[in-house]
Amino acid sequence: MPESVSSRPQVDFPAVQTRLNAEEEAVVMETIRNSPTWSQGEQQRAFEQEFTRYVGCADSLAVSSCTSALEMAAALCGLGPEDEVILPAHTFVSSAVPFARTGARLVFCDIDPATRLLSAEHVESCLTGRTKAIVVVHLYGLPADMDPILRLAREHGLKVVEDVAQAPGAVYKGRRTGSMGDFAAFSFHNQKNISTLGEGGMLTVSDPDEGERARKLRWMGNWPFAGDRERYWVPAMGNLVSGMKGVWPFNFCLSEVQCAVGRRLLRRLDAINARRRDQADLIRNALADVPELSFQRVPDGHLHAYHLLVAHFDSSPTRGTRDDLIQLLHRDCGIKCIVQYWPLYRSELFRSFGYGNIRLPNTDTFFDNMISFPFWSDMPEETLRYMADSVRSAVQRLRTG
Numbered sequence: 001m002p003e004s005v006s007s008r009p010q011v012d013f014p015a016v017q018t019r020l021n022a023e024e025e026a027v028v029m030e031t032i033r034n035s036p037t038w039s040q041g042e043q044q045r046a047f048e049q050e051f052t053r054y055v056g057c058a059d060s061l062a063v064s065s066c067t068s069a070l071e072m073a074a075a076l077c078g079l080g081p082e083d084e085v086i087l088p089a090h091t092f093v094s095s096a097v098p099f100a101r102t103g104a105r106l107v108f109c110d111i112d113p114a115t116r117l118l119s120a121e122h123v124e125s126c127l128t129g130r131t132k133a134i135v136v137v138h139l140y141g142l143p144a145d146m147d148p149i150l151r152l153a154r155e156h157g158l159k160v161v162e163d164v165a166q167a168p169g170a171v172y173k174g175r176r177t178g179s180m181g182d183f184a185a186f187s188f189h190n191q192k193n194i195s196t197l198g199e200g201g202m203l204t205v206s207d208p209d210e211g212e213r214a215r216k217l218r219w220m221g222n223w224p225f226a227g228d229r230e231r232y233w234v235p236a237m238g239n240l241v242s243g244m245k246g247v248w249p250f251n252f253c254l255s256e257v258q259c260a261v262g263r264r265l266l267r268r269l270d271a272i273n274a275r276r277r278d279q280a281d282l283i284r285n286a287l288a289d290v291p292e293l294s295f296q297r298v299p300d301g302h303l304h305a306y307h308l309l310v311a312h313f314d315s316s317p318t319r320g321t322r323d324d325l326i327q328l329l330h331r332d333c334g335i336k337c338i339v340q341y342w343p344l345y346r347s348e349l350f351r352s353f354g355y356g357n358i359r360l361p362n363t364d365t366f367f368d369n370m371i372s373f374p375f376w377s378d379m380p381e382e383t384l385r386y387m388a389d390s391v392r393s394a395v396q397r398l399r400t401g
């Protein structure tokens with residue numbers, strides 16, 4: 001390999017976005033050694049209580065992934081084949097599949113071209129007499145404009161599910177994401193702002209009764225019998241209950257070690273997000289005079305958690321395309337930008353379920369021109385400056401051909 005290629009920096013998304021510090025690592029061994037149980041014990045209870053306080057919701061349930069939380073939310077919405085669920089198509093597949101699995105019809109709504117999120121205006125255009133729920137995805141870490149969506153939901157008696165996988169700790173007008181809908185789902189996968197050792201999630205609810213229903217669904221309907229029983233083994237050790245009529249329960253538990261790590265990370269989530277905002281601001285400011293690139297608009301009162309840093313590339317003033325820009329950055333600068341969130345209706349999976357004929361102009365335009373820059377917690381300033389300088393000169397080269 002020529003020296004210039006082998007010695008240049010490589011800037012790629014790491015698999016793990018936020019590394020554990022020594023104290024967080026130590027809690028793993030401490031929990032293994034000292035915890036009386038490795039499942040459903042004190043760490044789970046404490047993680048849930050602390051999460052509830054942090055988010056400002058009624059109750060929280062630690063679960064195995066955000067997808068698990070969304071499966072439970074979809075079940076608790078009581079959806080069936082007669083119902084419709086409105087959601088964006090520009091999102092990770094998990095925002096949609098749990099709702100589709102209930103038999104409900106997915107109604108994909110378009111996104112706002114500036115925030116790249118679903119808006120009340122687009123939701124309203126999709127409402128029908130069959131609409132039963134709205135899935136709001138705070139994509140890339142930016143909270144959606146919730147007030148008008150919540151108003152619509154109230155007027156039409158709809159459930160609201162927030163997909164907070166990418167926006168833990170983000171704030172909308174003084175409220176945390178995950179505290180506004182009927183249900184919300186968080187992800188602690190290792191590519192997220194905080195991770196419980198690779199996998200994990202949280203379901204939050206705004207009604208404590210839903211919390212109890214969800215708990216009965218979380219571990220296959222296993223539930224203690226009421227009160228002490230002298231003949232404790234009769235008829236069996238545990239009761240089997242129904243959390244929700246017509247819904248079979250799941251096993252979506254998160255281990256004690258994972259909950260212990262989650263508790264520690266929750267304490268520094270605000271600091272992690274603040275640092276990610278500084279990183280994003282550095283890049284955004286450095287590229288503010290490159291008009292071909294437009295980053296997500298952050299409306300007043302929205303605090304971004306910057307899970308990802310994405311921009312729309314307007315190639316018309318240049319002689320290249322978005323793909324040319326990505327290729328230049330990869331080939332000449334070692335920066336591996338990517339393109340994300342294929343509109344679900346364009347994928348083989350959703351086409352196979354009959355969703356292939358949909359086209360949404362803002363969604364398609366953004367996807368076809370979007371670029372996602374490598375981004376993780378604690379990126380060195382040097383790397384950020386290198387990336388900004390490289391992007392600027394790559395766009396400049398495309399302008400002159």
Ligand SMILES: Cc1ncc(COP(=O)(O)O)c(C=O)c1O
Pocket residue numbers: 065066067068091092094095137139163165166186187188189200201
């Ligand atoms: C928007 C969104 N929703 C849901 C998920 C699913 O998260 P998990 O991997 O924890 O199931 C992801 C993961 O990438 C996501 O980005």
